[in-house]
Amino acid sequence: MGCGSVQQSVPRIVQAGDIADALARLCISACCNLPAENLERIEALASAEESPIGRQVLATILENHRLAAREQRPACQDTGLAVVFIELGQDVHIAGGDLATAINEGVRRGYRDGWLRKSVVADPLFDRVNTGDNTPAIVHTTIVPGDGLKITLAPKGGGAENMSALAMMIPAAGVEGVRKFVVDQVRRAGPNACPPLVVGVGIGGDFETAPLLAKKALLRKIGSPNPDPRYAAFEAELLEAVNKLGLGPQGLGGTTTALAVHIEHAPCHIASLPVAVNLNCHISAHESITL
Amino acid sequence: MVRQITTPLDDATIASLKAGDQVLLSGIVYTARDAAHKRLAALISEGKELPFDLNGQVIAYIGPTPAKPGDPIGSAGPTTSMRMDPYAVTLMERGLKGMIGKGARSQQVRDGMVQHRAVYFAAIGGAGALAAKKVTSAELVAYEDLGPEAIRKLHVDGLPLFVVNDIYGSDLYEDGVARYRKD
Numbered sequence: 110m111g112c113g114s115v116q117q118s119v120p121r122i123v124q125a126g127d128i129a130d131a132l133a134r135l136c137i138s139a140c141c142n143l144p145a146e147n148l149e150r151i152e153a154l155a156s157a158e159e160s161p162i163g164r165q166v167l168a169t170i171l172e173n174h175r176l177a178a179r180e181q182r183p184a185c186q187d188t189g190l191a192v193v194f195i196e197l198g199q200d201v202h203i204a205g206g207d208l209a210t211a212i213n214e215g216v217r218r219g220y221r222d223g224w225l226r227k228s229v230v231a232d233p234l235f236d237r238v239n240t241g242d243n244t245p246a247i248v249h250t251t252i253v254p255g256d257g258l259k260i261t262l263a264p265k266g267g268g269a270e271n272m273s274a275l276a277m278m279i280p281a282a283g284v285e286g287v288r289k290f291v292v293d294q295v296r297r298a299g300p301n302a303c304p305p306l307v308v309g310v311g312i313g314g315d316f317e318t319a320p321l322l323a324k325k326a327l328l329r330k331i332g333s334p335n336p337d338p339r340y341a342a343f344e345a346e347l348l349e350a351v352n353k354l355g356l357g358p359q360g361l362g363g364t365t366t367a368l369a370v371h372i373e374h375a376p377c378h379i380a381s382l383p384v385a386v387n388l389n390c391h392i393s394a395h396e397s398i399t400l
Numbered sequence: 401m402v403r404q405i406t407t408p409l410d411d412a413t414i415a416s417l418k419a420g421d422q423v424l425l426s427g428i429v430y431t432a433r434d435a436a437h438k439r440l441a442a443l444i445s446e447g448k449e450l451p452f453d454l455n456g457q458v459i460a461y462i463g464p465t466p467a468k469p470g471d472p473i474g475s476a477g478p479t480t481s482m483r484m485d486p487y488a489v490t491l492m493e494r495g496l497k498g499m500i501g502k503g504a505r506s507q508q509v510r511d512g513m514v515q516h517r518a519v520y521f522a523a524i525g526g527a528g529a530l531a532a533k534k535v536t537s538a539e540l541v542a543y544e545d546l547g548p549e550a551i552r553k554l555h556v557d558g559l560p561l562f563v564v565n566d567i568y569g570s571d572l573y574e575d576g577v578a579r580y581r582k583d
Contacts, residue, residue, distance in 0.1 A: 160580055162422075162562070166524055169560070173527035177475075183465050186475040186528040186548075224474055226465040226548050237435065239547045268480045268502070268525065292583075300573055301480045301503040303525035355581030359502065359524055361562060362576020390526050 118200055121256035123400055125206030128260065131398050132215020132246075135262040136191060137223030139396040140183040143174045146331045147368065147393055151305065154365045163363030167305075170358070170391060184392050188225040189264030191216040191246040192324070200256035209248065217242040228267065249321065263328060263395040269306070269388040272298035275320055278382040287312060287384050288347060294386040295351045295367065300360025303390035306367045307331060308351065311385040313375040323387035326371035328395050335372050344370045368393075404558070408456030409497040409519070417519050417563045419570035424558040425521070429458045429500065430541065433479055435549040437487040439542075444490055451542035451551060454491060458498035460523075463548035464532070473538045473554065477528030478502040481520070485509050492516040504573050505565060513565050521561035522572070534559045 148171065155167035177184035193212055203211070220227055220243040229244065230237040247265075274297075276290050291310055298306070311322025334341035347370040357363020368391060377383060405413055407427030417423070430452060432440065443450055461481050465474030481501030488499065489512035497518045502525040505513075513520060523531060534556050541551040564572040 160576070162420075162576065163580075169524050169527050169530065173524075173530040176533075177529040180529070182468075182529045182532070183475040184529055185526045186463060186465050186477050187479065188465060224466045224468050226463065226474070228463075228548065239549075241547065271480065299504055299577075300522070300525075301482065303502065350583065353582040355577040355579070355583075357576065357580055359522065360504075360573055360577070361522065362572075362578075362580045364580055364582075392526050 120200055120202035121198070122204050123201050123258050125203055125208070125211035127400055128203070128208065128211040128258070129215035129218065131260055131400060132193070132212055132262065133219035133222065135260065135396050135398060136216060136219025136225060136264070137181070139262050139264055139394045140188045140223060140225055141181045142178050143184060143392055143394070144331065147391065148174060150331050150368045151391060154305065154368065158358065158363050158365045160357050160361070160363035162361050163357040163365060166358035166361065167365065183225055185266065185390070186226055187228065187266035187268065188220070189266045189394070190229060191243060192263045192265050193246045193248045194261040194263070194328070195248065195250040196253045196257070196259040197250055198255040198257045199252050201258050208250070212246050212248055213244040216244050216246045258400040259397060260400070261328060261395060261397040266390060269302040269390050272302045273323070273385070273387045275316070275383065275385045277316065278384055280380070280382050282382055284343065286382070288350065290384055291347050291370070291386055292350050292354070295356070296354050298388055299356060302388040304356050304360055304367065305358055305365045305391045307389040307393040308347070308367050308370040309387040309389065310347070310370065310372040311387070312372060312383070313377040314383060315377065315381065316383060318375060319383035319385040320387060322373040322375055323385040326373040327387060327389045327393060329371045331369045331393070340372050340374060344372050407458050407498070409458065410456070411517065414497060414517055414519055414567060417566050418568070419563050419566045419572040419575065421563040423521070423561050423563065425561055426557050426559070427555070429460045429554050429556055431462045431464070431552045431554060432459050433461050433463050433549050434483050435546045436543055436551050437484050441487045441490055444494065452553070455495035456497050457495070458500060459491070459496060460554070461499070461501035467538070471532070473532050473535045475528030476532045476535055477525055478523040481505060488512060492518045500561060504571070510565055510569065510571065514567055514569050517567045519563060519567065520565040522564045523559070523561055531559065
C-alpha cells in the first residue's frame with residue numbers, strides 16, 4: 110500500500126442499549142459473585158493462619174461469600190462506586206446513543222434491579238445529596254486496535270479507597286523507598302480496608318497515571334505474577350513483608366494481612382518515581398464482558 | 401467462649417466485657433453513619449430532642465443495601481468507625497453505651513469509653529450478607545432522605561461481634577497485632 114492510498118473499513122456497529130444491558134448485568138454479578146480465585150486463595154490461607162480469631166474470621170468470610178453467590182445477594186453492603194474500564198476497538202461505531210449515557214443507564218438499572226446500595230453524592234463538599242441511583246460512574250476509556258468492545262466493572266468500596274495513597278518520590282528512593290511506602294500504607298490502613306487485602310501498586314507514569322496503574326493492578330487475577338520477573342519477585346517480597354505486619358484478618362491480629370500484591374508499572378520522567386497504592390478488601394470485586 | 405448479651409447494655413454487662421471477647425448480640429441496635437451523625441450532633445448543639453433516646457443504646461455504623469422484597473434488610477456489614485470519631489464522645493455523654501463498626505478509634509474516643517463506660521465492638525467487614533441473616537426486623541426512625549444513611553431501628557438476634565475497646569482502656573487491635581507482628 111503506497112503513501113496516500115486509503116483503506117476503507119466498515120465499522121462494526123455496537124448498540125448503546127447492549128452496552129447498558131451488559132453494564133446492568135455486570136453490576137449485579139460483580140457484587141454477588143466473588144472471583145473464584147479469591148475464594149480459593151482465602152481457603153488456602155485459612156488453614157495456615159496462626160491466629161484462632163483470624164481463622165474464625167476467614168471461615169466467616171468464606172461462609173458469607175458462598176451465601177452471597179448462592180442467594181445472589183451483595184457480599185458486602187458497600188457495593189461501591191461503579192468504576193468502569195472500557196477498551197473500545199477503533200473500528201467500533203456505537204449506535205443508538207452515546208457511550209457515557211449507556212454506561213450510566215446500565216449502572217442505574219443494575220443498582221436498582223440488583224438491590225445494590227446507592228453510594229454516590231452529587232457534590233463532594235457542600236450539600237452531599239445522594240444521587241439515588243449510584244451514578245455517575247467513573248469511566249476510563251482506552252482506544253485499542255480492532256472491532257471489540259471490552260467492558261470491565263470494578264465496584265469500589267469507600268473503606269479501602271480511603272486508605273489508598275500516592276507518593277511522588279525521587280528516583281534515589283528506589284526499590285527501598287517503594288517497599289517502605291507500600292508497607293507503611295498497609296500498616297496505616299490497619300483494619301479499615303477490611304483485610305485480608307488485595308494491594309494494587311502503580312509505579313511510574315505521572316501524577317495521575319500512577320493511581321490508575323494501581324487500580325488496574327487490582328483487576329489482575331489474584332496471585333497472577335507480573336510478567337517481568339523483577340517485578341514478580343518484588344510482588345512476592347512485598348506480600349511477605351505485608352503479612353509480617355501482624356494485622357491479620359480484619360486487623361484483629363494474625364498472619365493473613367493480604368491475599369496478593371500486584372504491581373503495574375510504566376515509563377516515567379527522568380526526575381520522577383511516582384508510586385501509588387490502591388487497596389481492595391478480600392472481595393476485590395471485578396468482572397468483564399466483551400461485546 | 402462466645403457470650404450472649406442483650407441490649408440495652410446494663411452496667412454489669414458492660415463491666416464484664418473485655419477486649420478480645422466474642423459476643424452474640426441480641427436486641428435493638430440503631431444504624432447511623434456519617435450524615436446521620438452530623439445531624440444528631442447538630443440537634444445536640446442546638447439543644448433539641450433526638451429522634452431516639454440514646455440511653456443505654458447501641459449504634460451500629462451500618463448503611464445497608466436495600467431490602468429485597470420479603471426481607472427485613474439487605475446486606476448489613478460495618479463501615480469504618482473513625483469517620484464517626486468526631487461525634488462519638490458527644491453521643492456517649494448522652495448515654496450511648498455501645499458502638500459497632502470496624503477499624504480503630506481515636507484516643508479521644510477511647511478515653512471517652514473509659515470515662516462514660518461504653519464499649520466498642522467490631523463486626524466483620526465484608527460479611528454483610530451473613531450479618532443480614534441476624535437481623536429480624538428493621539424500621540425507619542429518621543432521615544429517610546439520606547437513603548442508605550437513614551437511621552433504622554434493627555432487631556438483631558445473635559449478631560457476632562468482637563469486643564475491641566472495653567471500659568478498662570484495652571484495645572484488641574493493638575493487642576492482636578502485637579501478638580502476630582514479625583517485622
